Amino acid sequence: MYKTGKDLRSDIRCGSFVEPTSGHASGYVQANLVVLPQDWAWDFLLFAQRNPKPCPVLEVGDIGSPFTSKLADNADIRTDIPKYRIYKNGELTAEVTDLQNCWQPDFVYFLIGCSFSFELALMKASLEIRNITERVNVPMYITNISCQEAGRFKSSPMVVSMRPFIAKDAICAVEITSRFPHVHGSPVHLGDPGFIGIKDINKPDYGDAVSIKPQEIPVFWACGVTPQLAALVSKPPLMITHAPGYMFVSDIKEEELK
Amino acid sequence: MYKTGKDLRSDIRCGSFVEPTSGHASGYVQANLVVLPQDWAWDFLLFAQRNPKPCPVLEVGDIGSPFTSKLADNADIRTDIPKYRIYKNGELTAEVTDLQNCWQPDFVYFLIGCSFSFELALMKASLEIRNITERVNVPMYITNISCQEAGRFKSSPMVVSMRPFIAKDAICAVEITSRFPHVHGSPVHLGDPGFIGIKDINKPDYGDAVSIKPQEIPVFWACGVTPQLAALVSKPPLMITHAPGYMFVSDIKEEELK
Numbered sequence: 001m002y003k004t005g006k007d008l009r010s011d012i013r014c015g016s017f018v019e020p021t022s023g024h025a026s027g028y029v030q031a032n033l034v035v036l037p038q039d040w041a042w043d044f045l046l047f048a049q050r051n052p053k054p055c056p057v058l059e060v061g062d063i064g065s066p067f068t069s070k071l072a073d074n075a076d077i078r079t080d081i082p083k084y085r086i087y088k089n090g091e092l093t094a095e096v097t098d099l100q101n102c103w104q105p106d107f108v109y110f111l112i113g114c115s116f117s118f119e120l121a122l123m124k125a126s127l128e129i130r131n132i133t134e135r136v137n138v139p140m141y142i143t144n145i146s147c148q149e150a151g152r153f154k155s156s157p158m159v160v161s162m163r164p165f166i167a168k169d170a171i172c173a174v175e176i177t178s179r180f181p182h183v184h185g186s187p188v189h190l191g192d193p194g195f196i197g198i199k200d201i202n203k204p205d206y207g208d209a210v211s212i213k214p215q216e217i218p219v220f221w222a223c224g225v226t227p228q229l230a231a232l233v234s235k236p237p238l239m240i241t242h243a244p245g246y247m248f249v250s251d252i253k254e255e256e257l258k
Numbered sequence: 259m260y261k262t263g264k265d266l267r268s269d270i271r272c273g274s275f276v277e278p279t280s281g282h283a284s285g286y287v288q289a290n291l292v293v294l295p296q297d298w299a300w301d302f303l304l305f306a307q308r309n310p311k312p313c314p315v316l317e318v319g320d321i322g323s324p325f326t327s328k329l330a331d332n333a334d335i336r337t338d339i340p341k342y343r344i345y346k347n348g349e350l351t352a353e354v355t356d357l358q359n360c361w362q363p364d365f366v367y368f369l370i371g372c373s374f375s376f377e378l379a380l381m382k383a384s385l386e387i388r389n390i391t392e393r394v395n396v397p398m399y400i401t402n403i404s405c406q407e408a409g410r411f412k413s414s415p416m417v418v419s420m421r422p423f424i425a426k427d428a429i430c431a432v433e434i435t436s437r438f439p440h441v442h443g444s445p446v447h448l449g450d451p452g453f454i455g456i457k458d459i460n461k462p463d464y465g466d467a468v469s470i471k472p473q474e475i476p477v478f479w480a481c482g483v484t485p486q487l488a489a490l491v492s493k494p495p496l497m498i499t500h501a502p503g504y505m506f507v508s509d510i511k512e513e514e515l516k
Contacts, residue, residue, distance in 0.1 A: 042300045
């Protein structure tokens with residue numbers, strides 16, 4: 001077990017840790033990665049500004065710089081994430097564990113909030129997170145909620161994650177997550193999945209199905225997979241992301257996230 | 259008195275209203291304006307992302323478009339603000355009431371949250387806003403708090419506004435404004451003005467001094483004048499803002515701001 005984000009990143013950097021980061025360096029904020037050439041960076045930052053619930057931007061690099069300053073002191077985006085995905089014209093072309101050979105002087109990275117952070121806050125309030133209890137990935141769905149377009153980033157569907165709760169815990173989950181706007185904030189929907197275009201709650205588009213007990217209500221949060229789907233739809237010539245589950249682990253505690 | 263932002267903008271557009279907007283269309287969000295050529299837009303949006311307390315971005319236009327969609331249905335940034343300031347290389351060169359003759363196809367506008375919105379929320383909680391009681395502009399100060407630089411936007415000082423309260427009202431003001439991250443959020447400082455580099459609380463750098471009664475604590479919020487100061491320091495070749503007090507008035511109620 002790694003106690004801090006720094007310890008974990010150190011082993012990731014030298015290649016001795018190539019696993020999903022969930023459950024490691026507990027309490028430290030983890031983040032989604034998007035890397036785009038400068039030519040597409042404005043469109044993406046504007047897309048994030050217009051769609052803050054699915055795309056809460058935590059840190060943006062200077063043009064060409066792979067180094068962080070806010071989320072971690074001098075972490076290197078090229079080496080400090082266990083696994084990356086490279087997309088060309090919207091198609092996944094490679095998975096790599098290092099970006100040193102393909103980093104370009106016009107690259108801009110974006111680190112985007114992820115729901116791991118609010119799950120911890122919910123658990124501290126004694127709420128049960130079903131996907132954690134059942135040891136599976138959280139179920140995620142493509143909805144009929146349209147993101148706002150921004151430049152060449154087309155209007156693509158919002159992706160949501162779902163966690164089931166009884167009504168009183170659902171209310172508590174709204175209260176708690178509304179305090180975390182940097183990690184998707186309050187839910188975008190609760191109740192009837194059909195209302196947001198989800199045909200079968202037992203067949204998520206990403207992640208794994210979880211059981212929903214009698215009297216439980218599915219509660220839906222905007223999800224960080226949304227910008228990846230937007231990019232696939234909008235087909236930038238080159239885009240790099242983390243591999244799902246292989247996140248950037250920061251030096252910031254959840255409580256410090258402002 | 260104008261009941262809605264739309265009514266007020268209609269008279270501004272035809273040139274029959276050329277006054278400060280404070281107190282008009284009460285309850286509708288008002289916003290600061292920054293217009294920059296596309297070449298500088300990335301730097302500014304990144305500056306705002308890195309300095310969200312002084313620069314809470316509410317809406318950004320598409321490149322070349324003067325029209326709004328989120329804050330108002332099809333308002334025209336070129337005509338719907340009563341007075342504008344044009345800066346060239348960091349120098350104020352003109353005040354105009356219309357941008358139709360100088361709008362460029364590479365212009366990008368930014369509408370930025372303004373503290374008028376949270377003042378109303380404080381008054382609803384029966385807090386006295388001294389600058390409103392004394393019918394003067396809120397006092398604003400240049401501090402020793404540095405904004406984070408972004409591209410060609412240099413690290414410039416944060417500007418703050420100040421409102422004095424007794425301790426229990428100061429606490430209440432923190433609670434209330436923390437719920438309004440889109441209009442500067444919670445204060446950045448309270449108490450000793452010297453701690454943030456303010457030498458004389460009775461000599462604000464912008465606006466007017468207000469009286470501070472015995473037992474009152476000065477409470478300081480990040481202020482929307484900050485990006486203007488940043489631009490003056492960083493000297494973009496061309497920048498347009500609203501004239502102080504002559505704001506963009508939206509169709510959105512304070513409570514609807516998300």
